[in-house]
Amino acid sequence: MKTFKLPDLGEGLAEAEIVQWHVREGDAVAADQTLVAVETAKAIVEVPSPWDGTIARLYGQAGDIIHTGEPLVAFEGEDEDAGTVVGELERSDTAPQEDRFVIGAPESSQRARRQRATPGVRALAERLGVNLERVTGSGPGGLVTRDDVHRQASRQQALTDAQPLRGVRRTMARNMAYAHARVVPASLFEDADVHAWEAGTDITMRLVRGLASACEAEPALNAWFDGDGLTRRLMDEVHVGIAVDTPDGLFVPVLRDVNHRDGADLRRGLENLRAAVASREIPPEEMQGATITLSNFGPLAGRYASPVVSPPQVAIVGAGRLREEAVAHRGEITVRRVLPLSLTFDHRAVTGGEAARFLAAMIEALTPGQG
Numbered sequence: 001m002k003t004f005k006l007p008d009l010g011e012g013l014a015e016a017e018i019v020q021w022h023v024r025e026g027d028a029v030a031a032d033q034t035l036v037a038v039e040t041a042k043a044i045v046e047v048p049s050p051w052d053g054t055i056a057r058l059y060g061q062a063g064d065i066i067h068t069g070e071p072l073v074a075f076e077g078e079d080e081d082a083g084t085v086v087g088e089l090e091r092s093d094t095a096p097q098e099d100r101f102v103i104g105a106p107e108s109s110q111r112a113r114r115q116r117a118t119p120g121v122r123a124l125a126e127r128l129g130v131n132l133e134r135v136t137g138s139g140p141g142g143l144v145t146r147d148d149v150h151r152q153a154s155r156q157q158a159l160t161d162a163q164p165l166r167g168v169r170r171t172m173a174r175n176m177a178y179a180h181a182r183v184v185p186a187s188l189f190e191d192a193d194v195h196a197w198e199a200g201t202d203i204t205m206r207l208v209r210g211l212a213s214a215c216e217a218e219p220a221l222n223a224w225f226d227g228d229g230l231t232r233r234l235m236d237e238v239h240v241g242i243a244v245d246t247p248d249g250l251f252v253p254v255l256r257d258v259n260h261r262d263g264a265d266l267r268r269g270l271e272n273l274r275a276a277v278a279s280r281e282i283p284p285e286e287m288q289g290a291t292i293t294l295s296n297f298g299p300l301a302g303r304y305a306s307p308v309v310s311p312p313q314v315a316i317v318g319a320g321r322l323r324e325e326a327v328a329h330r331g332e333i334t335v336r337r338v339l340p341l342s343l344t345f346d347h348r349a350v351t352g353g354e355a356a357r358f359l360a361a362m363i364e365a366l367t368p369g370q371g
Helices: 107-112 119-128 146-161 167-182 203-217 263-278 352-366
Strands: 002-005 015-021 034-039 044-048 053-058 065-067 071-075 185-193 223-226 231-234 240-242 244-246 249-251 292-296 315-319 323-329 332-346
Touching: 034 071, 119 146, 167 249, 185 323, 185 352, 203 240, 203 263, 203 292, 203 315, 203 352, 244 263, 315 352, 332 352
Parallel strands: 240 292, 292 315
Antiparallel strands: 002 071, 015 034, 015 065, 034 044, 053 071, 185 332, 223 231, 244 249, 315 332, 323 332
């Protein structure tokens, strides 16, 4: 058989989830005919056939996770990839199985061991469907208690009811865990007095332009940082990742070269990105290469936040809900419109002074000449 492996679907995308097969075993297909739709970290991609032929085997079903370089489809014909076909993919929605043995003890002795429990506790375990071999007793000498059984029953129920994360949410969970493990975050918070803004001001575009201006004033925050090699690369162009909330999860398309484009061009670019996200047709490369990120959560709720820095970036700006507030202005108490800003930065690569200068420059860009 000739084996077709999952190709590289984009930089940094090591795996994909099978969404829908468009062919069946035994079908005759032509080169470039769509074989399967898969979901990568952020987009749904259709994978075409590399050649004409007859389908001999499909590796995996809808919902399975397949990694780049693993067999995807086998075609009838002479073997052109000997020794590379692996067994059928495991279903990714299989619930994780608990270890039924106590860590550190030989398996043979564990199987022979009978958990210590009173008759009443054994009856409770049977009624709740709890296997006592899976319970570590917290009582004297390892005695299994009623609380131990109830805890195990609750855990089993949670595992039964839990649904595996798919697609975008699965990727978001992994990325957030990676960021949490790799970044040393610190945050600054400040308000921008935007009372002079005219009605109908395009807040997102003001924020994007203000962020770009701040990057030019303090380039240390428009950078990529390698924590392993302890190297830093300051970026000349400002590519802003725009956090977009959707029912499927968080998307972060990249609005590129914002420091060299006019407002109308940036607005068109942003609308195109949002439309591509909404239709799930955004190419993977459109969500790569950000040098700094903007999260405008204000239209939903919240004043301040500690948004998560996504490596290799070193900073992210959050904008909260614009509000009216009584403030001291020119020696008097008056009601002004203020916009809360939050800046989280990786303190390994950015100093507190650099972060403060960046935030001050952004506020100045948002409120030019305002006294």
